[in-house]
Amino acid sequence: MTLFGRNIPIAFSLFVWFGLWEIVGRSGFSSFIPPFSKVIETAFVIAQTGKFAAAAAISLRSFAAGMALAIVVGLPLGFLMARVAFARRLLGMWVNIFVSAPISALVPLLMAVVGIGETTVVVTVFLFAVFVIVLDTQVGVQHADRSLVEMARSFGARRSQIYTKVLILSALPEILAGLRLGAIRGVKGVVIGQLLVAIIGVGELFELYSKHFLMEEFWALVMIVFLFAFAISESLAALERKVEYYAGSR
Amino acid sequence: MQNDTAVEVRNISKIYSGNVEALREVSLAFPRGKLCTLLGPSGCGKTTLLKIIAGLIPANSGEVWVNGRQVDGPGPERAFVFQDFALLPWATVLRNVAFGLELRGMPPEQRNEIARKHIAEVGLAAFEASYPNQLSGGMRQRVGLARALAVNADIILMDEPFSAIDEQTRRKFQEELLDLLKHHRKTVIFVTHSIEEAAYLSDQITLLSPRPGRVAKTIAPGIDHSRGPDEIRRDKHYLDTVDEIWQMLKQYVD
Numbered sequence: 001m002t003l004f005g006r007n008i009p010i011a012f013s014l015f016v017w018f019g020l021w022e023i024v025g026r027s028g029f030s031s032f033i034p035p036f037s038k039v040i041e042t043a044f045v046i047a048q049t050g051k052f053a054a055a056a057a058i059s060l061r062s063f064a065a066g067m068a069l070a071i072v073v074g075l076p077l078g079f080l081m082a083r084v085a086f087a088r089r090l091l092g093m094w095v096n097i098f099v100s101a102p103i104s105a106l107v108p109l110l111m112a113v114v115g116i117g118e119t120t121v122v123v124t125v126f127l128f129a130v131f132v133i134v135l136d137t138q139v140g141v142q143h144a145d146r147s148l149v150e151m152a153r154s155f156g157a158r159r160s161q162i163y164t165k166v167l168i169l170s171a172l173p174e175i176l177a178g179l180r181l182g183a184i185r186g187v188k189g190v191v192i193g194q195l196l197v198a199i200i201g202v203g204e205l206f207e208l209y210s211k212h213f214l215m216e217e218f219w220a221l222v223m224i225v226f227l228f229a230f231a232i233s234e235s236l237a238a239l240e241r242k243v244e245y246y247a248g249s250r
Numbered sequence: 251m252q253n254d255t256a257v258e259v260r261n262i263s264k265i266y267s268g269n270v271e272a273l274r275e276v277s278l279a280f281p282r283g284k285l286c287t288l289l290g291p292s293g294c295g296k297t298t299l300l301k302i303i304a305g306l307i308p309a310n311s312g313e314v315w316v317n318g319r320q321v322d323g324p325g326p327e328r329a330f331v332f333q334d335f336a337l338l339p340w341a342t343v344l345r346n347v348a349f350g351l352e353l354r355g356m357p358p359e360q361r362n363e364i365a366r367k368h369i370a371e372v373g374l375a376a377f378e379a380s381y382p383n384q385l386s387g388g389m390r391q392r393v394g395l396a397r398a399l400a401v402n403a404d405i406i407l408m409d410e411p412f413s414a415i416d417e418q419t420r421r422k423f424q425e426e427l428l429d430l431l432k433h434h435r436k437t438v439i440f441v442t443h444s445i446e447e448a449a450y451l452s453d454q455i456t457l458l459s460p461r462p463g464r465v466a467k468t469i470a471p472g473i474d475h476s477r478g479p480d481e482i483r484r485d486k487h488y489l490d491t492v493d494e495i496w497q498m499l500k501q502y503v504d
Binding site: 145147148150151152153154155156157158161165166169172243 | 304305306324326328329330332340349350352353354397401
């Protein structure tokens with residue numbers, strides 16, 4: 001980014017918006033928008049409380065369980081749909097519908113079926129994350145260089161070797177992109193699941209803060225959740241860039 | 251089948267889905283230790299025939315015989331060199347060249363030693379640790395050739411191996427290929443659409459007619475490949491062969 005002919009770091013845009021936020025907050029324009037500095041201050045206070053630690057632990061556990069489930073189901077399903085035409089015809093439409101469907105609308109239904117509790121949140125995370133993982137894996141495997149598969153066959157590769165030595169590695173960039181998008185959706189899944197269930201984890205805190213108009217705490221929690229999602233997404237993106245380098249000549 | 255025939259195809263027909271007839275009743279013999287070219291305009295099914303010989307795609311009818319045995323799939327006595335190189339982008343030159351041996355379950359030290367020998371042979375000794383995207387097109391195809399040599403197949407199938415390489419590099423490569431084949435007694439089946447390339451390299455040239463692909467003519471140029479490349483390119487046999495092929499192929503060009 002350049003401004004008045006000078007190179008400005010990207011972080012500058014963040015500072016501009018945080019500055020604006022601070023000014024609007026201090027002007028007392030709305031009680032819903034406390035000054036940014038207050039929000040950050042509160043974030044540090046909240047992060048040290050036992051209540052937050054307990055909520056974060058529950059949320060992380062649900063997130064990890066839901067993501068693990070999404071990966072364990074999503075990857076094989078993606079491979080299956082890429083390699084077997086029948087599976088693609090049978091499932092393709094449903095995966096495409098669900099990847100863009102408002103999953104949040106299903107959570108109340110889940111509560112009725114699975115019960116109100118952590119399980120509902122785990123299933124919500126799973127549903128938020130799994131479809132994009134399936135789709136990206138499928139695309140990655142389908143777009144795997146066909147001549148590489150042909151090459152492996154011509155040198156006598158067995159079916160299992162074609163998967164382990166060609167397809168998985170060839171699809172790795174897309175698989176990682178799917179995992180990154182899945183993880184971002186998974187974070188949404190945790191928050192939305194817990195908000196709707198409303199008695200556990202970070203969702204309970206959100207509910208508590210907004211009900212009592214504790215806006216500084218509310219925004220602080222938003223910031224913390226945002227940072228968490230950003231950190232996961234960025235670390236997966238870093239891995240992706242590393243893989244892209246080797247897959248660069250495709 | 252005589253002992254001096256490495257590969258023979260009998261009455262091969264291939265129809266792709268959508269009723270595209272690629273090959274009709276093609277019968278051909280490829281003598282052992284010779285370089286034979288399949289030549290023809292695009293759409294004559296020459297690559298299809300090569301891949302049927304490789305066992306990569308099935309024919310609708312007909313038989314493929316290799317070393318006196320009928321085959322219906324890939325085998326260790328045949329190695330393929332691909333038009334688009336087909337190198338693993340995430341693997342080093344060394345691992346790419348050793349890939350055929352890796353698939354056979356050969357231990358790493360052993361296969362790397364064999365691979366190093368063939369990497370040196372194609373002149374890439376300094377690039378063992380490089381990745382394919384760090385190499386030029388010509389160097390990538392050298393890796394493809396080294397990979398085919400490493401599995402020690404006696405039949406090498408080459409699908410327009412030099413078509414993605416610039417002209418100067420290609421000439422150099424053609425000369426080196428002939429040089430290399432002097433030391434290895436390999437049977438090479440070579441697909442190309444370049445008349446000069448076919449005439450320069452081949453002991454036997456088969457012209458295929460387009461849609462459906464059929465054997466139009468088989469020519470033995472009778473060029474003495476033991477002489478230098480510049481002599482060959484001025485040789486009367488070479489020039490006559492180029493002219494003969496062109497007279498024949500002209501009718502297929504619209």
